[in-house]
Amino acid sequence: MSELTKLTIAEARDALRRGDVTSVELTEACLSAIDGADPLGAFVHKTPEIALERARAADARIKAGDAPGMCGIPVGIKDLFCTEGVPSQAASKILEGFRPEYESTVSGQLRDAGAVMLGKLNMDEFAMGSSNETSVYGNAVNPWRAEGSNAALTPGGSSGGSAAAVAADLCLAATGTDTGGSIRQPAAFTGTVGLKPTYGRASRWGIVAFASSLDQAGPMTKTVRDAAIMGAAMMGHDPKDSTSADLPVPDFEAMLTGDIRGRVIGIPREYRMEGMPAEIEALWTRGREMLADAGAEIRDISLPHTKYALPTYYVIAPAEASSNLARYDGVRYGYRAKLAQGDGITEMYEKTRAEGFGAEVRRRVMVGTYVLSAGYYDAYYNRARKVRTLIKRDFEEVFAAGVDAILTPATPSAAFELGKEFDDPVQMYLNDVFTVTVNLAGLPGLAVPAGLDAQGLPLGLQLIGRPWEEGDLLNIGHALERAAGFVAKPGKWW
Amino acid sequence: MSIDSATAAKVAKLARIRVEDAELPALAAEFNAILGFIEQLQELDVDDVEPMVSVEPMRLKRRDDVVTDGDRQAQVLSNAPDAREGFFAVPKVVE
Numbered sequence: 001m002s003e004l005t006k007l008t009i010a011e012a013r014d015a016l017r018r019g020d021v022t023s024v025e026l027t028e029a030c031l032s033a034i035d036g037a038d039p040l041g042a043f044v045h046k047t048p049e050i051a052l053e054r055a056r057a058a059d060a061r062i063k064a065g066d067a068p069g070m071c072g073i074p075v076g077i078k079d080l081f082c083t084e085g086v087p088s089q090a091a092s093k094i095l096e097g098f099r100p101e102y103e104s105t106v107s108g109q110l111r112d113a114g115a116v117m118l119g120k121l122n123m124d125e126f127a128m129g130s131s132n133e134t135s136v137y138g139n140a141v142n143p144w145r146a147e148g149s150n151a152a153l154t155p156g157g158s159s160g161g162s163a164a165a166v167a168a169d170l171c172l173a174a175t176g177t178d179t180g181g182s183i184r185q186p187a188a189f190t191g192t193v194g195l196k197p198t199y200g201r202a203s204r205w206g207i208v209a210f211a212s213s214l215d216q217a218g219p220m221t222k223t224v225r226d227a228a229i230m231g232a233a234m235m236g237h238d239p240k241d242s243t244s245a246d247l248p249v250p251d252f253e254a255m256l257t258g259d260i261r262g263r264v265i266g267i268p269r270e271y272r273m274e275g276m277p278a279e280i281e282a283l284w285t286r287g288r289e290m291l292a293d294a295g296a297e298i299r300d301i302s303l304p305h306t307k308y309a310l311p312t313y314y315v316i317a318p319a320e321a322s323s324n325l326a327r328y329d330g331v332r333y334g335y336r337a338k339l340a341q342g343d344g345i346t347e348m349y350e351k352t353r354a355e356g357f358g359a360e361v362r363r364r365v366m367v368g369t370y371v372l373s374a375g376y377y378d379a380y381y382n383r384a385r386k387v388r389t390l391i392k393r394d395f396e397e398v399f400a401a402g403v404d405a406i407l408t409p410a411t412p413s414a415a416f417e418l419g420k421e422f423d424d425p426v427q428m429y430l431n432d433v434f435t436v437t438v439n440l441a442g443l444p445g446l447a448v449p450a451g452l453d454a455q456g457l458p459l460g461l462q463l464i465g466r467p468w469e470e471g472d473l474l475n476i477g478h479a480l481e482r483a484a485g486f487v488a489k490p491g492k493w494w
Numbered sequence: 495m496s497i498d499s500a501t502a503a504k505v506a507k508l509a510r511i512r513v514e515d516a517e518l519p520a521l522a523a524e525f526n527a528i529l530g531f532i533e534q535l536q537e538l539d540v541d542d543v544e545p546m547v548s549v550e551p552m553r554l555k556r557r558d559d560v561v562t563d564g565d566r567q568a569q570v571l572s573n574a575p576d577a578r579e580g581f582f583a584v585p586k587v588v589e
Contacts, residue, residue, distance in 0.1 A: 243554075344587070345585050
């Protein structure tokens with residue numbers, strides 16, 4: 001049975017169509033794997049009844065010959081997505097008990113394509129974090145462990161539950177969201193594939209908002225092919241999201257030829273960070289050689305404003321968060337603090353938000369409030385928006401010069417121990433140093449597992465593409481994946 | 495730019511998040527660490543740079559100005575911590 005959960009989406013789809021397996025069998029195998037994996041803390045709300053009902057419907061659809069690629073595929077959904085009638089808490093106490101009356105566009109598209117929701121996945125509270133340690137549910141734990149060690153490692157964040165679930169074969173794939181690296185960093189930490197689409201590709205409607213000008217949903221999968229199949233099912237124009245692009249979504253899977261001869265790959269010199277571990281440097285060099293061997297032209301490039309990306313992000317993201325999270329006031333949904341005699345509405349707001357938000361969320365909301373407040377708006381927020389223009393311009397210039405994609409490390413280290421970086425917010429923010437530029441520039445980014453470090457932990461490389469060129473990006477990622485030949489799996493200890 | 499406890503208290507008030515007085519110095523120290531990190535942005539000359547409004551240049555779509563939804567009182571109120579007689583209930587606002 002457990003072998004079924006190890007299938008990729010493409011393998012399961014083909015087996016379903018051949019009649020070798022049913023969606024109910026696949027779903028039951030995943031549900032039993034999930035029940036045996038509580039120590040991973042990945043699934044925080046299990047939905048076995050919904051899963052089996054959808055699996056039966058998918059089997060009927062497959063039999064009738066009317067089945068898109070995702071039909072019958074069991075997936076996990078990050079807790080940030082509103083799912084009708086099912087708890088959707090963004091891993092926050094302030095949304096305790098919230099059961100949306102509606103379905104997010106992205107999870108609705110997957111549902112309509114026949115995908116089977118197994119449950120909701122752990123994450124950092126409101127997607128604010130890089131280690132899944134700010135969750136009200138407790139930590140998600142990486143299925144990978146360093147050789148000869150029992151120390152619990154972070155699966156990364158904010159989509160830590162999604163990454164842990166896919167890496168541990170609890171589901172065939174999962175949804176994630178990425179505001180500063182929250183799909184790509186956890187994918188790299190768990191040896192899985194994560195795609196952040198171009199800003200505007202996937203609808204944000206029904207996804208709990210963190211920083212609206214940066215947030216994008218994307219697939220977290222076992223292979224690049226699966227990211228192409230699931231990604232296409234998640235993307236597309238949505239009239240309910242005014243920033244959603246009215247552009248056709250190509251058949252990404254059909255674009256995976258593996259032929260990248262003549263493609264120009266940029267290597268940005270500013271991503272060679274001081275103090276970067278030698279293993280990351282070596283992996284990056286190997287990635288460059290692999291793409292060159294596949295016929296790509298490697299070109300050294302410069303993205304001069306890279307070092308300003310993190311400080312820019314830590315103005316813009318908290319500013320937008322302080323505005324978005326103003327809606328959690330204890331009136332319309334979720335948690336309301338118990339009030340004392342004589343407390344008025346202001347005390348209700350202040351107590352509800354103090355008790356309902358965790359420490360990192362409170363910190364970011366207040367930093368955002370500060371940078372938007374009278375007297376500091378120009379010095380911080382407007383300046384950050386101007387620097388963001390410069391960061392995007394860096395990318396526009398290299399693309400205009402003929403670069404098709406950019407290769408960088410995905411993270412500055414392998415997965416670290418839970419608890420290790422939690423007390424220093426600025427240190428934690430450095431996790432996103434290679435990924436955050438991509439959100440600021442609105443570009444598509446792909447994390448591909450490319451090797452193991454000396455301790456046997458997975459490391460990932462990131463490819464950054466031109467806007468709206470996810471197909472081309474996935475094809476280059478496919479070539480890299482094939483050359484890297486990453487097949488390692490975590491040993492089961494849970 | 496250094497943030498003291500009084501400024502931290504003002505920011506907490508603006509954000510409508512209760513912070514006990516005893517916690518204000520630690521909060522101010524955290525703000526200072528984060529703002530120190532952000533301070534690097536002052537190095538750049540951005541005088542002639544337009545602030546970014548939209549990351550992908552596109553014209554926002556318009557739709558007809560008509561009602562397309564509504565009549566969902568029960569659904570709208572279904573998640574309220576306190577709803578009475580078709581309204582959200584809150585502590586008394588007007589004396």
